[in-house]
Structure formats: structure tokens, C-alpha cells
Amino acid sequence: MKHILKTTLSSLAIGVLSSSVAIPAFAKEAPPAPATPRNFKLPKVSNYTLSNGVKVTLVPYGRVPKATVRAVVDVGNINDGDMTWISDLTAAMMEEGAGGKSAAELAVGVSEMGGSLNIGVGLNQTFAVMDVLADSAPDAVSMLADVLQRPNLPESEFKRVRDGLIRNVSVGKSRPQSIADSKFAEALYPDHPYGRSFPEDGALETYTLNDVSAFHAANFGGARTHIYVVGKFDADKVKSAIKEQFGSWDAGPQPLDLPSNLNEQRQLILIDRPGAPQSTLRLGKRVPVMDGSVELDAMNTLLGGYFSSRITRNIREDKGYSYSPGSSFRTRFGARNWQQNADVSAESTGPSIKEILKEIDLMRSEPPSEKEVDGIKNYMNGIFVIQLASRGGVANQLARVNLHGLGTDYLENYVGKVQGLTAADFTAAAKKHLNPDDMTLVVVGPIDDVRAQLEPLKDRFAAE
Amino acid sequence: MKSANSFKRQAMGLFVTLMATTCLVACSPSVDTHVSETSKASESTSVKTSAFSVPVEYYTLDNGLKVVVSEDHTVPTTTIAVYYNIGFRIEPRDRTGFAHLFEHMMFQGSENLGKAEFIGLVNSNGGVLNGSTRFDFTNYFEVVPSHTTETFIWAEADRMRGLDITQENLTNQQGVVKNEVKVNVLNQPYGGFPWLDLPQLANENWHNAHNFYGELSDLDAATLEDVDSFFDQFYAPNNAVVVIAGDVDPAQTKEWVEKYFGTIPAGPPVQLPDISENRQDGEKRSEKIDKLAPQPALGWAYHVPEKWSPEWYAMTMLDIILANGKDSRLYQKLVQEKGYGSSINAGINWPLGNALNYNGPMLWSAFMVYGNEHSADDVIADIDAVVADLQTNGVDQAELDRAMTKMRSGLYDTLGDGNRIGLVDTLATLALFEDNPQKINSLMDGFDVVTPELIQKTAQEYLRTTNRSLITLKPAQSKGDK
Numbered sequence: 001m002k003h004i005l006k007t008t009l010s011s012l013a014i015g016v017l018s019s020s021v022a023i024p025a026f027a028k029e030a031p032p033a034p035a036t037p038r039n040f041k042l043p044k045v046s047n048y049t050l051s052n053g054v055k056v057t058l059v060p061y062g063r064v065p066k067a068t069v070r071a072v073v074d075v076g077n078i079n080d081g082d083m084t085w086i087s088d089l090t091a092a093m094m095e096e097g098a099g100g101k102s103a104a105e106l107a108v109g110v111s112e113m114g115g116s117l118n119i120g121v122g123l124n125q126t127f128a129v130m131d132v133l134a135d136s137a138p139d140a141v142s143m144l145a146d147v148l149q150r151p152n153l154p155e156s157e158f159k160r161v162r163d164g165l166i167r168n169v170s171v172g173k174s175r176p177q178s179i180a181d182s183k184f185a186e187a188l189y190p191d192h193p194y195g196r197s198f199p200e201d202g203a204l205e206t207y208t209l210n211d212v213s214a215f216h217a218a219n220f221g222g223a224r225t226h227i228y229v230v231g232k233f234d235a236d237k238v239k240s241a242i243k244e245q246f247g248s249w250d251a252g253p254q255p256l257d258l259p260s261n262l263n264e265q266r267q268l269i270l271i272d273r274p275g276a277p278q279s280t281l282r283l284g285k286r287v288p289v290m291d292g293s294v295e296l297d298a299m300n301t302l303l304g305g306y307f308s309s310r311i312t313r314n315i316r317e318d319k320g321y322s323y324s325p326g327s328s329f330r331t332r333f334g335a336r337n338w339q340q341n342a343d344v345s346a347e348s349t350g351p352s353i354k355e356i357l358k359e360i361d362l363m364r365s366e367p368p369s370e371k372e373v374d375g376i377k378n379y380m381n382g383i384f385v386i387q388l389a390s391r392g393g394v395a396n397q398l399a400r401v402n403l404h405g406l407g408t409d410y411l412e413n414y415v416g417k418v419q420g421l422t423a424a425d426f427t428a429a430a431k432k433h434l435n436p437d438d439m440t441l442v443v444v445g446p447i448d449d450v451r452a453q454l455e456p457l458k459d460r461f462a463a464e
Numbered sequence: 465m466k467s468a469n470s471f472k473r474q475a476m477g478l479f480v481t482l483m484a485t486t487c488l489v490a491c492s493p494s495v496d497t498h499v500s501e502t503s504k505a506s507e508s509t510s511v512k513t514s515a516f517s518v519p520v521e522y523y524t525l526d527n528g529l530k531v532v533v534s535e536d537h538t539v540p541t542t543t544i545a546v547y548y549n550i551g552f553r554i555e556p557r558d559r560t561g562f563a564h565l566f567e568h569m570m571f572q573g574s575e576n577l578g579k580a581e582f583i584g585l586v587n588s589n590g591g592v593l594n595g596s597t598r599f600d601f602t603n604y605f606e607v608v609p610s611h612t613t614e615t616f617i618w619a620e621a622d623r624m625r626g627l628d629i630t631q632e633n634l635t636n637q638q639g640v641v642k643n644e645v646k647v648n649v650l651n652q653p654y655g656g657f658p659w660l661d662l663p664q665l666a667n668e669n670w671h672n673a674h675n676f677y678g679e680l681s682d683l684d685a686a687t688l689e690d691v692d693s694f695f696d697q698f699y700a701p702n703n704a705v706v707v708i709a710g711d712v713d714p715a716q717t718k719e720w721v722e723k724y725f726g727t728i729p730a731g732p733p734v735q736l737p738d739i740s741e742n743r744q745d746g747e748k749r750s751e752k753i754d755k756l757a758p759q760p761a762l763g764w765a766y767h768v769p770e771k772w773s774p775e776w777y778a779m780t781m782l783d784i785i786l787a788n789g790k791d792s793r794l795y796q797k798l799v800q801e802k803g804y805g806s807s808i809n810a811g812i813n814w815p816l817g818n819a820l821n822y823n824g825p826m827l828w829s830a831f832m833v834y835g836n837e838h839s840a841d842d843v844i845a846d847i848d849a850v851v852a853d854l855q856t857n858g859v860d861q862a863e864l865d866r867a868m869t870k871m872r873s874g875l876y877d878t879l880g881d882g883n884r885i886g887l888v889d890t891l892a893t894l895a896l897f898e899d900n901p902q903k904i905n906s907l908m909d910g911f912d913v914v915t916p917e918l919i920q921k922t923a924q925e926y927l928r929t930t931n932r933s934l935i936t937l938k939p940a941q942s943k944g945d946k
């Protein structure tokens with residue numbers, strides 16, 4: 001054992017501390033105990049709705065003079081129909097000028113607000129976000145109104161924008177992690193947009209500007225829109241800007257409800273990447289939708305969801321198979337799945353999967369120790385505060401609560417629910433929802449090199 | 465949310481738990497983590513746009529340890545960071561990647577906390593942590609509930625006092641780091657490009673010009689003796705700063721710092737090698753074949769002026785004018801007008817840091833993936849045209865004002881980040897490199913006096929083609945040959 005120690009007088013005094021316990025040869029000094037936890041107050045949130053259905057949430061927040069203005073619209077890949085990524089192409093075109101201003105003029109306007117404008121598309125929602133100096137919050141509201149309601153959708157920019165998206169798809173499809181994610185989603189959500197991560201080769205090339213205009217007209221409107229303003233801003237000015245800029249927008253359609261049936265079949269999917277030094281793994285299955293309960297989250301955190309998790313300790317800190325393994329839930333509207341991700345050394349592919357399965361089995365068969373349960377409670381409550389410690393974080397959390405209909409008291413009750421967790425909750429959640437016999441496994445790696453390692457696992461997974 | 469043009473910031477570190485975007489000046493504006501104000505009376509409806517100032521208490525212990533405390537009660541958490549003045553450009557010549565490997569060893573066991581116990585202590589108390597290795601420092605930080613502040617001052621002091629590493633733990637982390645290199649570089653399209661490649665091309669001094677992540681063979685060759693001597697040489701209190709920011713009482717904090725850190729003996733004075741670079745007077749070019757990449761890319765860089773010089777302030781503004789935001793000149797020309805690619809990523813010390821957190825020669829670097837229907841020469845000709853226009857015609861006051869607005873707004877984000885990662889980073893590096901963390905409250909002064917004339921003069925000297933290094937990345941499969 002190597003011991004690098006700067007010797008000082010104080011380090012010799014350690015032995016005196018804990019005299020009542022049997023002292024090992026080198027008694028260790030215990031960390032100073034924490035003091036009493038301090039109160040964390042949730043930010044004050046005010047909500048209201050315009051007559052056309054636009055919902056508004058205002059949250060005064062922060063110590064620097066900036067504000068985030070975020071319009072969340074219930075339109076995303078779920079609305080793509082059979083034109084995968086038409087929502088992405090539409091959003092990209094919406095950044096190409098609006099309200100008669102060119103893209104370059106918008107960009108200058110954004111800069112003068114000390115800000116940024118981003119439009120991102122997810123499976124369920126489109127996010128038009130501006131983060132600006134506080135005084136500019138009302139101007140940001142106006143600009144977002146232009147972008148959402150009156151995009152120019154200029155013919156002159158269309159081919160360039162579409163080519164850009166095609167290029168980005170090709171780059172996305174070259175990353176082993178994206179490949180694994182897309183195959184995994186395809187297996188878990190067959191016959192649903194949730195399972196179509198990328199457009200087919202050649203598909204984007206067929207989309208026209210008319211398709212984009214039609215998609216915009218059919219999907220964007222007040223009834224699908226929720227505006228969050230978080231930061232330091234003049235509430236009166238922001239309110240009147242919202243009323244003026246969004247009040248007369250057509251209500252448009254209600255959010256699309258497109259159920260994703262639980263029709264997954266467990267699969268073993270091997271994607272060959274000849275010569276790759278690692279295998280990229282996705283292992284998991286569908287689980288019930290979010291309902292505000294915390295048992296599954298807690299179980300996931302202990303299993304693979306944080307640095308001190310059992311799987312990370314095992315395949316990283318004990319075995320050195322992987323750098324950043326992790327498990328998490330992927331949450332869509334009306335659907336959710338659990339997955340363990342890891343990029344592991346090719347020669348450790350089989351052993352890594354075996355260890356992950358071992359940890360899942362253990363979680364299902366034996367309750368965690370009291371120390372583990374307490375650690376998870378502290379961690380979840382600590383993360384809760386850390387996640388809310390920013391303008392963007394507040395907007396994210398509120399939007400998440402609203403998307404999944406978790407209720408206005410979800411945030412207030414969260415800490416209490418976490419405190420009520422017991423060891424039995426972990427076992428029950430794993431037993432009920434993480435049966436490895438129902439799981440799909442994706443391996444993106446040098447398949448010929450690792451096939452022999454996968455042989456012993458064959459009986460746990462259906463044939464390809 | 466998926467992003468159409470997402471090239472992640474490179475993280476050379478322990479683990480990615482917190483998105484540590486310490487982005488003074490040119491940062492991607494899409495990551496927003498800012499401070500909340502939940503407990504303080506923010507009833508006042510007045511909107512302040514006056515200068516935002518950070519409380520700074522600064523002192524040095526007898527053993528040479530620098531200490532910065534910054535009180536902020538907006539969230540009941542404390543951010544504790546220890547920065548050691550040892551970065552990857554200082555590592556031994558036959559041990560490339562060692563500074564970073566060593567960073568991992570700081571989590572493998574100390575006098576009172578065994579392997580995994582430091583991480584476990586942070587997590588089980590409701591905190592998150594990370595470490596990272598950069599040009600001129602290696603840092604370790606945790607965001608923890610404020611009632612555990614004393615616990616983590618003790619824990620950081622414990623591992624500064626001494627490590628307790630076994631061969632087994634070293635072997636384990638050699639495996640982890642090799643997997644880190646594989647996932648971030650070897651099995652990744654555009655892996656390591658251009659952030660590992662450009663310094664190796666642009667610099668002449670080995671310290672600035674070697675593989676910072678390390679050759680796998682060098683990583684394998686590391687021994688416990690290397691760990692031992694590196695710790696003795698560089699991980700002493702007189703080569704470090706501890707920053708404690710957040711929901712703390714400075715007087716109480718000082719007592720804890722003195723109690724736990726004050727008894728660690730000083731090490732011998734640290735000798736840093738000469739890391740200077742000569743003025744570059746000829747363009748350098750190279751080509752990289754990336755068999756995983758589907759599209760070609762360009763990486764290019766210029767040596768920047770000496771830090772804190774008037775030209776450095778101007779160069780930092782030039783970075784904004786060139787590549788920060790969609791109104792920037794390179795974006796407008798290369799993306800909006802020509803459609804070569806969808807985004808440009810660039811900055812001083814990009815992507816491993818920002819214009820403040822380094823201490824020595826540095827590059828402004830840029831990266832763009834472009835469509836394989838275009839030629840590198842066309843893209844480069846347009847880059848040349850953008851630069852030539854700046855050198856010939858300069859900028860007007862309106863463009864400079866806009867850049868200043870972005871600068872100020874970016875600074876708010878860095879200092880107002882809710883988990884205080886940017887705040888402690890700025891305080892730590894100002895203390896380590898300048899012995900003056902108070903400078904955090906007057907950073908804008910040097911930018912305020914930048915004139916259009918100085919911008920133009922700086923563009924002429926530092927955006928010279930002969931001061932440029934450029935790498936063309938080519939996919940192994942050229943177009944039409946599928």
C-alpha cells in the first residue's frame with residue numbers, strides 16, 4: 001500500500017478521538033457532522049391564461065439583471081406524422097426571419113438585448129427561448145411573438161436550411177451513442193414517432209417549403225402555447241407585452257394525443273462498428289408514465305443514476321470497464337422508459353452486461369441498506385435544490401410538471417415524499433418494473449470481436 | 465431536447481455531473497444556469513441594471529494557501545473549490561496525460577477517506593462534484609447543502625494533506641481514463657478535433673504542443689512513484705487556492721479553514737518550466753483523416769495577445785465580433801450567407817475554458833463542420849475575406865457597443881450561475897494567477913476603453929495569416945465513393 005502523507009502534529013493526534021470503539025491500528029478521523037439543514041423556499045410563481053388559451057407563468061428570480069423568456073409550444077416530433085423531422089425543419093426555418101425582419105436583423109436585435117434566441121424541437125414540444133438583459137424582457141416577448149406567429153419562411157433560405165439539417169443528420173448518425181439511442185427507441189416505441197429518432201436517408205430531401213408552411217399553420221397556436229418568464233423583470237411591462245403580442249393569436253388546435261401502446265418486444269440488437277475500441281450499450285424497457293411518485297426515481301438513482309450508484313461503482317470504480325456509465329428515465333408525454341447507458345471497452349462488453357444484470361437482479365431481490373436509503377434521500381433532495389437554482393432550471397422544472405400534469409403541488413410535496421421512502425420501496429419498484437427478462441439490449445460495437453462474449457448471455461435475451 | 469447542431473463542450477474531467485460552462489465572454493448562450501433569489505427580500509420591484517458586484521474576502525494562510533470566501537445566501541448551498549496551480553502543460557515529458565490521470569487519483573483515497581468515500585460523502589449529503597484538468601490548473605469542486613460546509617472543508621483538506629493510493633486503484637483508474645479517451649476521442653467522429661490537434665500544430669514549445677489527454681502507452685506506464693512525486697511537487701497548500709462561495713458566514717468559515725487547512729505543511733517552492741512561445745511568422749497547415757466523420761471540417765487558430773494587455777481586451781472583443789452569436793461576422797458569412805455549415809464554435813481557450821482561466825500563451829480556436837459538396841479552399845477564402853475586411857475597414861461604434869452588451873450579459877451569467885461554478889472558477893484563477901480575486905468586480909474596465917482603432921490594429925497583428933494554424937479534417941470516404 002502506498003501512503004503519501006504530509007506528516008504533521010495534528011495527524012498524530014487522531015487516535016485520541018474515538019476511545020469507546022475498538023480502535024483499528026490506524027484509527028480514522030470521522031468527518032465533522034453536518035449542522036441543521038436550512039430551509040429552501042420555492043420561488044413565487046404566478047400563473048394566468050389569456051382568452052385564446054395562451055398560458056403564462058411569471059417567476060421573479062435571481063440576483064443578476066437577466067431574464068429568460070421561454071415559449072413552450074405543444075408541437076414536436078409527435079406531430080410529424082409520416083414526415084419525420086418536419087417539425088425540426090419548420091423550427092429551423094422559423095429562425096430565418098420573422099415579422100418582416102430578416103434573420104440577420106433578428107440576430108442584431110437579439111444581440112442588442114444581450115441575449116440569444118434558440119428554437120429547439122423535442123418529441124413533444126418546441127421551445128423558443130430567449131435569455132436577455134432584464135430590461136429587454138418585454139422586447140424579447142415581442143420577438144418571440146413574431147417568430148412563433150409570423151415567421152417569414154423565406155424561399156431564398158430554404159435549400160440551405162434543409163441541407164444543413166441533412167448534414168446534421170449524417171453527423172448524428174455517425175456517433176455510436178446516437179446510433180444506439182435510435183435503435184433502442186425504435187425497439188421500444190414501434191409504430192410511433194417516439195421510435196423514429198432520425199429521418200430515413202433521402203426523406204428530408206423531399207420536404208418542401210409548402211410542407212413547412214402547412215405544418216406551421218396546422219400546429220402552432222395559442223392553445224398549445226405556454227410562456228414562462230423567469231428572472232428579474234418588470235412584471236407589469238412583461239404582462240402587457242404578452243397581452244398585446246399574444247392576446248390576438250388564433251387559438252389553433254389542442255395538443256395532439258397520440259397514445260404509444262405498450263407493444264414492445266424484448267430484443268437483442270447488434271450493430272456492427274468494425275474496429276471500434278468500445279461497445280456502446282443500451283439496456284432497458286418501458287415503465288409506467290410519470291405520476292408524481294418518487295419510488296422508481298429513487299430506485300434508479302441507487303442502481304445507476306448517480307456517481308455513487310451501484311452500477312457505476314461496479315463497472316467503473318471497481319472494474320474500470322467504462323468512463324461514464326449511467327441509468328436514467330427517458331420521459332415522453334404518455335410514455336416512459338428506463339435505460340442503462342454505457343460505453344465499455346470492447347473486451348469488457350460481455351462482462352459489463354453481466355455485471356449490470358447482476359446489479360439489477362440484486363436490486364430486485366434484496367432491500368438496500370438503511371445507509372443507502374438515507375444517502376439517496378439526501379441526494380434527491382439536494383439535487384432538487386440544485387436543479388432549481390437557476391432561471392433555466394426553474395423554467396424546466398415548471399414545464400416538466402405541466403407537460404406531465406403532475407399538479408401544482410408537486411414541487412411543494414416533493415421533499416416530503418422523498419423523506420417517506422423506505423428500503424422496501426426500492427425492492428418493490430425494481431421487482432415490478434425492471435424485470436431483465438423484458439429488457440431490450442442494444443450493442444453498437446465490433447460485433448465479430450465481441451460475439452463470443454455475448455454467447456453466455458444468450459439465454460437472457462431473445463435471438464436477434 | 466435534441467439540438468440540430470450540438471457539438472458538446474469537451475470535458476476532460478472526472479465525470480460529467482454538472483455542465484460547468486464557465487463562459488466569460490464567448491459562451492454558447494443556450495446553457496443557462498443562474499442564481500435564484502428565493503430567500504432574500506426581493507420585494508423591490510425596481511429592476512437593477514447597474515453593475516453587479518460580488519463580495520470577496522481574501523487572505524493567505526501561513527502555509528501559503530490562498531483562501532477566497534464569497535457570501536451569497538440566495539440558495540442554501542455552498543460551492544467549495546480547490547484549484548491547484550498545475551495543468552496539463554506542465555506534466556512530465558514521458559508521461560503525457562499524467563496531470564489528468566492524477567486528477568482521478570485525488571478521488572481514490574486519502575488519509576481518512578478511502579476509495580469512493582469522498583464521492584460517497586458528497587452524494588450522500590445531497591451534493592454533486594467534479595474535477596477537471598486544464599492548461600494551467602487542476603480543479604476539484606462540489607456543490608453541497610450549506611449545512612455541510614464544514615464537512616467538505618475538512619474533506620478537501622484531508623486529501624490535500626495526503627493520499628493513500630494502492631496499485632489496484634491506480635490500475636483501475638488507468639482503465640477508466642483509457643475508456644474516457646476512447647469515448648471522447650477514439651470512438652467519436654471529430655473526437656479531439658480540433659481541441660487536441662490545434663495546440664500541437666500551432667505551438668513550438670513541447671509544454672504547449674503535446675497530447676494533453678495522453679498516449680495510451682504513457683498512461684499505462686504511470687507508476688505509484690509517479691503519483692507520489694507529482695503530489696509532493698504540485699499538490700501543496702502554497703500551490704493552491706480554496707474558494708468557498710455561497711450560504712456561509714465568512715468568520716465561521718475562516719475558523720474552519722484555519723482549523724483544517726492551516727496545519728498542512730507548506731511544500732517546497734514550485735518551479736514551473738518556461739512555457740513561452742515565440743511570435744509565429746508563417747502559416748501552418750495540416751490535414752487529418754477521420755474515418756468516423758461523415759463530413760469534412762475545419763479547425764483554425766491564432767495566437768492571442770498577452771493576457772491583460774490592451775490588445776488582449778481587444779482580441780476578446782474580436783472573438784465576440786467574429787464568432788459569438790448569429791450576428792457575428794463569421795456566422796453571417798459562412799453559415800447565413802454561404803451555407804457551408806450550420807454553426808461555428810470558437811473562442812479564446814475554447815473549448816476547455818474561457819478568456820480568463822489560463823496563464824500563459826493561448827490560442828483563439830475555431831471549428832466548423834462543412835458540407836462535403838464544398839471545398840476547404842472556398843471556406844478558407846471566405847474566412848480570409850472576413851478577416852481582411854476587419855483589418856482594412858475595422859468596426860464601427862455600434863458593432864462594438866453590441867459586443868459590449870453581449871460581454872456584460874455573459875459576465876452576469878458567469879458570476880450569477882446558480883451553482884456558482886463560473887463564480888468560483890473566476891475567483892480561483894484570479895487568485896492563483898493574479899493574486900487578486902477582487903479584480904472580479906472591475907473586469908469590465910479594460911473592455912470599456914477598447915476603441916474601434918484598437919480593434920482594427922489588433923486584427924491586423926493577431927489575425928495575420930502568418931499567425932494562423934489550420935487543419936482540414938477529411939472523412940476517409942470522400943464524396944461519391946460510398
